[in-house]
Amino acid sequence: MIHDIPDLRVALECWIDLDEDRQRAREAADRVSRDGLESAIRHIFRSSRGMDEKKADYRTRQVLGGVEKCQVQCSGWLRPAIDANGAILEIGCGPGQLLAAAASRGCEVIGVDVSMEWLVIARHLVEQYGGSPKLAAGFAEQLPLTDDSVAAIISLDVIEHVGDQNAYVDELKRVLRPGGFFGLSTPNRYSLSPEPHVNVWGVGYLPRSLQARYVKLVKNQSYTFTRLLSVRETKKLFSQPKGFAANVTFPAIPEQELSNFTLPRKRLALIYNWLVEIPLVKLFLPFFGAYYRVWGNVKN
Template sequence: MQPTMNTVDPAEVAKFQAMAAEWWDPNGKFKPLHMLNPCRLDYITRQIAEEFDRDLTSEKPFEGINILDIGCGGGLLSEPMARLGATVVGADAAERNIPVARVHAEQSGLEIDYRHTTAEAIAEAGETFDVVLNMEVVEHVADPQEFLTVCQQLLRPGGLMVCSTLNRNAKSFMMGIIGAEWVMRWLPKGTHEWNKFITPDELFSMLETAGLNPVDRKGFVFNPLGWSWSISDRDLSVNYVTASLKAA
């Protein structure tokens, strides 16, 4: 049965289909995500630990937590979540991403439920999760508000969604498109469309409209001198991340 694709943008899916084989190459087309991943994981793990009262120093701190990684790609976030003990579903609308993710998880000795499907199809099946990871996806869908509403439906009462995207301003155009795609060539030209970027205030409003309570937002800041990323309380000018809760 073909997955429901209400908010999926076929042109965006095609972009990532073409890059699927390179997901686990740290020097390939997903180099920016490999560089950013430690920073993303730091934020995600801290948010989950805080909301579910877990000790990150324990062996399997996320045991018993059910996580959906929507737009999972090759599994750069799904695998660390599984290693921390979570039960993980990785879903992606780009079909070619799934075999890549499955093979890498098998090679890593991890059990992850990878699916070629959409948020809408999972919601229609009545599945819900403790945590939804929605990282660098919302700027690629056809209808961000509808997509976030579906993601809210995928959360159990008291559940947590972590959502990251890119701000929309002159700086994000310079760094996210001209810098990353044209100058550094970290990503193929056209990977991002600046007019699809979303400001933090716009995202907070969308989350609230979707029925979620936004509780935190931080910036992911790239330091070209140290060639590293860090989390900022104040600088949300380019990449940023939010945490929101569903009422219990």
């Protein structure tokens, strides 16, 4: 237990060192108490993530401003989760922006993340918005919740980092009550834009066996714990026999995101936003679209 957050992580291979993460979580809790939430977030980006001061400041502003962005999503495609009569679980809640947005609307929120360090931040951020979150460090493949225990599940940009994606989907089905809502988002494997985690072009079009070697060659970075899915692969995971009624949509890039783009990138994004609204083009988005959402219900 760290900062009143239980550590329920089992012995699974993951992208972080659990012992180091526990120590950083204790440091984050001390820094929040001593210097405040913003300082603690900035320190995480500087120390744990190795960013320079300018980038750390930018990412800190992103975290603190992310609650407003999540408020927009809660009024849009995630509205069924907000309206669900029961607890909302976010898998991979990170620093807690979405939990804070939901809590500000009176929702009961539960957050599970592999990083205890970010959960410490999430607790304080949600409390700033009037919430009392239930948080736990755990893995998406083995959620520390009982069967049929939540009314809605949200999991944004998480499925591509899960070691066992089939187990992850099975866990969604297990803890979500019949008829419950789920909403996911993930980068598209077959995207014409650079792979967002390593900023390398063309990764998804390569066979799985070559992707990590290609990223290592081009960027000298590890690609071990990233596995982007195509729409076809995702639909197979959420197939009807597994008890899901799932929809896949390619949204426009949000206006809040465009404000952070350089001018050339913003122009390309505006063209993309125009294209995704054309009915004929929508048929081909699985082969070049930037990212997509998966949403729906578990069958009764």
